[in-house]
Amino acid sequence: MLDIKDVTVKFGGLAAVKEMNITVEKGKIHSLIGPNGAGKTTLFNVITRVIQPVSGRVSFKGDELLGLRAEDIIFRGVARTFQNLQLFQGSNIYDNIYSGWVHNYTKGMLSLAAGKHLAFGKDARDKIHAVAELMQISGMLKFYPAQLSYGVLKRVEIARALISDPQLLLLDEPAAGLNMDETSELNDILVKLNRDGKTILLVEHDMNLVMKISDRITVMNFGAKIAEGNPVEIANNREVIKVYLGDDEDAAS
Ligand SMILES: Nc1ncnc2c1ncn2[C@@H]1O[C@H](COP(=O)(O)OP(=O)(O)OP(=O)(O)O)[C@@H](O)[C@H]1O
Ligand SMILES: [Mg+2]
Structure with a gap:
């Protein structure tokens, strides 16, 4: 579904991504x-056209993404969440979720940025309630971000990404800052989304979660791919163990 081929990104002299290749298959949970x-x-950021790579290709369902503008990516069926929450503090959860709606994407963003309230049609209201229910935040819609816990806000971000009905969901550390109960709820939500047809590319440091829900895992270090496989293969990969535990694993065993 998503094909990343030989992608290299440089920031000044630093190669942040080096000739990366990843293929995400439709219907899977693929962790990075x-x-x-x-x-x-x-x-x-390369996939969502925030950053231009110096070389490589990215295709989604056969279409090249690198020729598109950032705002077009969502129309192709790809939505993301951010590592650091990016919600509108002056808008309630209802409006924040709506801001992700592809059919009104630019207009919604501009209105919110200008501090205006949004006008909702019935189709919009139905959609907001549907994704809120899915993310178990139906009771929070009237609140403002500052009134809610971090765990709830992370779910608001996913709801905002979901409202455009993406086929591919890119989640950047959705479990960061969550306690054990919240992480376990997130686990169930992601599994449900995947069962309902969403393909997920998940960036996450919580290895417990990654090992439990991933069909496939790609491991990067210093911009390059060092391993790829299913959770069992990755958990037993010497290179991966070295990166995560340091070089002294022989001494410890
Ligand atoms: N806009 C930027 N300008 C310059 N350097 C950047 C920029 N964005 C990222 N980098 C650098 O590129 C490298 C990769 O950063 P990136 O944020 O992709 O890492 P990450 O794998 O997401 O890490 P983390 O798990 O901490 O979120 C780092 O060395 C980072 O400092
Ligand atoms: Mg990161």
């Missing part, structure tokens, strides 16, 4: 893991 600074978020 690796230490801080490995290049995971940078790769999301």
